[in-house]
Amino acid sequence: MCKKNKVGIQFFLQSINDVFCFFFDLGKRAKKTRIFYLISFLPVMMALLIKFLQPFYSNRNIEDPYIFSNMIMVFYLQFLILILSLFFGTSVCSEEIEGKTLIYLITRPISKASIIIGKYGAYMVLVILMTVIGVFLSFMILNINNLLDFSIYKVLLRDVSVLILGIICYSAFFTFIGTFIKRSILFGLIFSFGWENVIQYFPGSTQRFTIAHYLKSLLPSASSTRFSFLLFRLEPTSPRVAVLILIILTAIFLAIACLLFTVKDYILED
Amino acid sequence: MTIRERGYAHWDGELEESKFSWWPIATYGVKLTFKKKFFKSFFFFTFIPALAYLGGIYVSERLEDFHFMIEESAPFIQVNPAYFKSYFTNDFLLFIIVMIIIFAGAGLISDDIKYNALQLYFSRPLKKKDYFIGKASVIFFFMALITLIPGLIFLLTKIIFSGSFKFVLSYPWLPFSTLGYSLILIVFFSFYSLSISSLSKNRRYVAVMIFGIYFFSDIFFQIFYGIFKNQYFSLLSIKANLKQIGAFIFGQKLPYSIPWFYSFLFIIAFCTFGGLVLKRRVKGVVIVK
Amino acid sequence: MTSVIETHKLCKWYGDVLGLNDVSLKIESGITGLLGPNGAGKSTLLKLITGQLKPNIGTIMVAGEKVRNNYSLFSKIGFCPEQDSFYEEMTGLQFISGLLRLNHYPFPEAQIRAKKALEIVELVDEEDRVLRSYSRGMRQRLKFAQAVAHDPEIIILDEPLNGIDPLAKRKLIRLIKDYRDKGKTIIVSSHVLPEIEAMTRRVILIHQGKIFAQGDIHYIRDLIDSHPHIISVKCSDPRGLAEKLIKEECILKINFGSSKGSLLIETNNRDRFFGVIPFLVVENDMEVYEITSPDDNLQAVFDYLIGK
Numbered sequence: 001m002c003k004k005n006k007v008g009i010q011f012f013l014q015s016i017n018d019v020f021c022f023f024f025d026l027g028k029r030a031k032k033t034r035i036f037y038l039i040s041f042l043p044v045m046m047a048l049l050i051k052f053l054q055p056f057y058s059n060r061n062i063e064d065p066y067i068f069s070n071m072i073m074v075f076y077l078q079f080l081i082l083i084l085s086l087f088f089g090t091s092v093c094s095e096e097i098e099g100k101t102l103i104y105l106i107t108r109p110i111s112k113a114s115i116i117i118g119k120y121g122a123y124m125v126l127v128i129l130m131t132v133i134g135v136f137l138s139f140m141i142l143n144i145n146n147l148l149d150f151s152i153y154k155v156l157l158r159d160v161s162v163l164i165l166g167i168i169c170y171s172a173f174f175t176f177i178g179t180f181i182k183r184s185i186l187f188g189l190i191f192s193f194g195w196e197n198v199i200q201y202f203p204g205s206t207q208r209f210t211i212a213h214y215l216k217s218l219l220p221s222a223s224s225t226r227f228s229f230l231l232f233r234l235e236p237t238s239p240r241v242a243v244l245i246l247i248i249l250t251a252i253f254l255a256i257a258c259l260l261f262t263v264k265d266y267i268l269e270d
Numbered sequence: 271m272t273i274r275e276r277g278y279a280h281w282d283g284e285l286e287e288s289k290f291s292w293w294p295i296a297t298y299g300v301k302l303t304f305k306k307k308f309f310k311s312f313f314f315f316t317f318i319p320a321l322a323y324l325g326g327i328y329v330s331e332r333l334e335d336f337h338f339m340i341e342e343s344a345p346f347i348q349v350n351p352a353y354f355k356s357y358f359t360n361d362f363l364l365f366i367i368v369m370i371i372i373f374a375g376a377g378l379i380s381d382d383i384k385y386n387a388l389q390l391y392f393s394r395p396l397k398k399k400d401y402f403i404g405k406a407s408v409i410f411f412f413m414a415l416i417t418l419i420p421g422l423i424f425l426l427t428k429i430i431f432s433g434s435f436k437f438v439l440s441y442p443w444l445p446f447s448t449l450g451y452s453l454i455l456i457v458f459f460s461f462y463s464l465s466i467s468s469l470s471k472n473r474r475y476v477a478v479m480i481f482g483i484y485f486f487s488d489i490f491f492q493i494f495y496g497i498f499k500n501q502y503f504s505l506l507s508i509k510a511n512l513k514q515i516g517a518f519i520f521g522q523k524l525p526y527s528i529p530w531f532y533s534f535l536f537i538i539a540f541c542t543f544g545g546l547v548l549k550r551r552v553k554g555v556v557i558v559k
Numbered sequence: 560m561t562s563v564i565e566t567h568k569l570c571k572w573y574g575d576v577l578g579l580n581d582v583s584l585k586i587e588s589g590i591t592g593l594l595g596p597n598g599a600g601k602s603t604l605l606k607l608i609t610g611q612l613k614p615n616i617g618t619i620m621v622a623g624e625k626v627r628n629n630y631s632l633f634s635k636i637g638f639c640p641e642q643d644s645f646y647e648e649m650t651g652l653q654f655i656s657g658l659l660r661l662n663h664y665p666f667p668e669a670q671i672r673a674k675k676a677l678e679i680v681e682l683v684d685e686e687d688r689v690l691r692s693y694s695r696g697m698r699q700r701l702k703f704a705q706a707v708a709h710d711p712e713i714i715i716l717d718e719p720l721n722g723i724d725p726l727a728k729r730k731l732i733r734l735i736k737d738y739r740d741k742g743k744t745i746i747v748s749s750h751v752l753p754e755i756e757a758m759t760r761r762v763i764l765i766h767q768g769k770i771f772a773q774g775d776i777h778y779i780r781d782l783i784d785s786h787p788h789i790i791s792v793k794c795s796d797p798r799g800l801a802e803k804l805i806k807e808e809c810i811l812k813i814n815f816g817s818s819k820g821s822l823l824i825e826t827n828n829r830d831r832f833f834g835v836i837p838f839l840v841v842e843n844d845m846e847v848y849e850i851t852s853p854d855d856n857l858q859a860v861f862d863y864l865i866g867k
Contacts (some may be wrong), residue, residue: 010564014663015364015661015663018660018661018663019661021660022657022658022660022661024656025657026646026648026649029648029649030648032472032475039482042486046490046493046494047493050494050497053498056763057497057498057500067497071496071497072493075489075493079485079486079489083478083481083482086478087474087475087478090474091474094474098472098474099646100640100644101644101645101646103611103638103640103642103644104640104658104705105661106611106660107609107610107611107633107636107638108630108633108658108662109630109631109632109633109634109661109662109663110630110661111630112628112630113629130465170625181306182307185375185474185477185478186308186369186372186477189372189477189478189481190369191368191705193481193485193547225563234390236836265611265612265613267573267612268642269866
């Protein structure tokens, strides 16, 4: 029985690997990936522009690390990773249904759960690569005068880790949404820029009903005298608990997505 | 008397080309949008700001009755051009407009490209301009229902509730401002949504792009303004430009201390660019290499 | 002979619409044609057999196992869908080898098998072109290639001959017969009777979600032959021909057609009629301009079978 389970798990992991390779390969060459790479490089362009304009505004004494942490990072956290996760997360299931290519996957000797997890994994790697490269480049540009100060790399590592956690959790949520809602993009936009933005401003435990709350709990709070429009009224959760909750949420969303995908009948409209 | 033969009788009259060949495209597009599952419920909510402002007009005429409730916010309930400007340029309305054009506009051209329907359109006596007018009419319809129509209803309601034409005589240019600004919003968002819709055959990408470009432009502005405190960065934001034009048209103080016509030029440039994209992307035949 | 695919009292609803109604079948190895007009339920039946849909009532057993969510069974099944949909940015070779990777073949073997499958359907020269640029016929052949690339025991083809030119059709039919000779179980669905006739004698007739007939094609033809056929003949001497024909036992009724020189003949034995008419024409030195069968189509077959 134990051996049978081992073989079963091995087979499941092998299926996930095969699906991952298939969609990573497909995703690498897809036109949409190139477009989203360009979009994820917009903060790099912003950083370049800021650096270019800074000599003309020498009276404005704002440090580069501050610009990176409170503007570029906030842009990534509150906008870019949401858009990327929304698009790629919902694509895990919706793309196959809309493109009617689902047939090719569900008539292969692979479990439906492995399709979800494998494709999710492939898209996650692509999105994380897009984001990390952009963050790294914009960080380098903005901290060009302090590159030999190794303490700044701790900040970079922390910020990149938070973004990666955010991508993983948001994408899992949107993958789950994509398995049962037809207009998942619209729902995702309302969730990302409606719910996630509005509820954070509520006091007490209400904030804990957003993913953004746990991500921001992992970042140091900005001082109230500074430009910190998005950290208003944050009552942070402890970092360890925040990471644990994000991981648990990811697992739950993926598990429900796999379950729904397995039991649901998807009728591909002609 | 000759006995008429049964069967097909050839039409001997002259075949006239319809003057409004875009009309079927417009009506079909509107019907199709209403068929979408959650659209009707969503569309109901888009009238909430208009209803709130309409309520404000009623309250303004009954200030004495509501005086005990709204003492501190009395200046808000003054119905004047600023009141109209605050309706047309408020963030919530602009957000709703973006959501409406995602629902109604995202698939307008992208679905035609996806299903190779452009060949079907242009194999009929339909010019490209008729096709664009038809598609834009769908956006026009929905946007007019939340901009132009409520604006005109506000005017009418104010006249009826006040019982005189004093309001219109005090601000005779206000109806034209309402019409003008509504048209600016409608034309801009028509170009905006149709040009983005023509960029991809996947409606989902188009929806994300419509949303993303609009909000990204504003975030861009917020970041650069936060760093450099230069109001000229407001030209980067679609929302800021529309607010600037709105303030000028309703004769109010401009939110940003830059000339209003810079914002107007930005809007025109954006529409021109959108028009060029549309002209290039919408073709009867596509060669796949 | 043991059945490879068995269904028992299968029913499937799409909301209020009944897609399949009480379908009980036993399909053996060899080619079985699934015949029915558009909307009959052919695709629904094939989707149920391949586990894409869950039946509301009834069971399906493929190779002795339940098919729903039994993914290991799919290494034995190859499915060619009706829909024209692909991962458009892939090339033909990438598409097939990618799908073979999902069948757990290692990369080198997947490449070899993919090339072999493309060779079978004569798409080797186009293997490096993106699928977006493939013609309709090429796409159809590619679908077939992906269904057979992993050498399955059961091949299910949903309208495989749609959009293919006559020469390619013949080649594909020959290919399907080759797979039958290798001992595979093949189900081919179509709404075109001659296509099925060219492949197999064993058919299942489906209409409005119900199985109307199952078995040898000649049995179905006999059913047709027991109902009157209408044949239209245009000739130089319709009255003379009518006078001769009326004496034949197989002729039930003769009407004069609306166009000049045409006869509408009702017969209960088409084969006998077509045997007699050449002799009569030659004997009486007549000229025949046209012989057509206004009701020789699938709809007429079904009309007869369902008693319309």
